[in-house]
Amino acid sequence: MEITVYNRTSRNMDEYTGLFQKIAERAEEVLDLAKDQIISVTFVRSRTIHTINRDYRGIDRPTDVISFAARDESTGFETEEEMKDLGDLFINIDYASRQAKEYGHSFEREISFLFTHGLLHCLGYDHMTEEEEKKMFALQDTILDPIIRRERP
Numbered sequence: 640m641e642i643t644v645y646n647r648t649s650r651n652m653d654e655y656t657g658l659f660q661k662i663a664e665r666a667e668e669v670l671d672l673a674k675d676q677i678i679s680v681t682f683v684r685s686r687t688i689h690t691i692n693r694d695y696r697g698i699d700r701p702t703d704v705i706s707f708a709a710r711d712e713s714t715g716f717e718t719e720e721e722m723k724d725l726g727d728l729f730i731n732i733d734y735a736s737r738q739a740k741e742y743g744h745s746f747e748r749e750i751s752f753l754f755t756h757g758l759l760h761c762l763g764y765d766h767m768t769e770e771e772e773k774k775m776f777a778l779q780d781t782i783l784d785p786i787i788r789r790e791r792p
Contacts (some may be wrong), residue, residue, distance in 0.1 A: 655754075659680065688701050710725070730750065
């Protein structure tokens with residue numbers, strides 16, 4: 640999977656590109672995905688994700704991660720290149736920091752979790768029903784747990 644990472648924060652987030660690649664490779668293995676797919680990830684702060692959430696989802700508050708799946712609606716006329724595009728993720732590093740402390744694990748684990756969660760959304764998984772939630776959350780654990788520990792070192 641080709642992952643393009645953009646950083647719209649002042650914090651150095653370069654180290655997460657390699658970690659995201661490991662997660663993507665694990666997802667490809669677990670979900671039997673094609674290896675030529677593309678996704679973008681943008682690190683943002685609370686103010687930016689609040690604006691995105693308000694303007695595109697009609698929810699007037701910040702959140703931890705927003706996924707824009709490229710394949711939500713298919714016209715049947717997509718090019719081969721468009722079929723490879725999974726979509727775009729926006730990860731809020733402010734929420735990631737707060738949630739890492741709240742859940743008792745590292746910032747690295749939280750950023751990785753948010754990437755995994757967003758990736759699964761871009762692949763069509765959701766958690767609107769209890770059954771969907773169980774399936775999606777089990778996949779998150781299956782993908783992420785072998786790569787990065789849950790608890791703080």
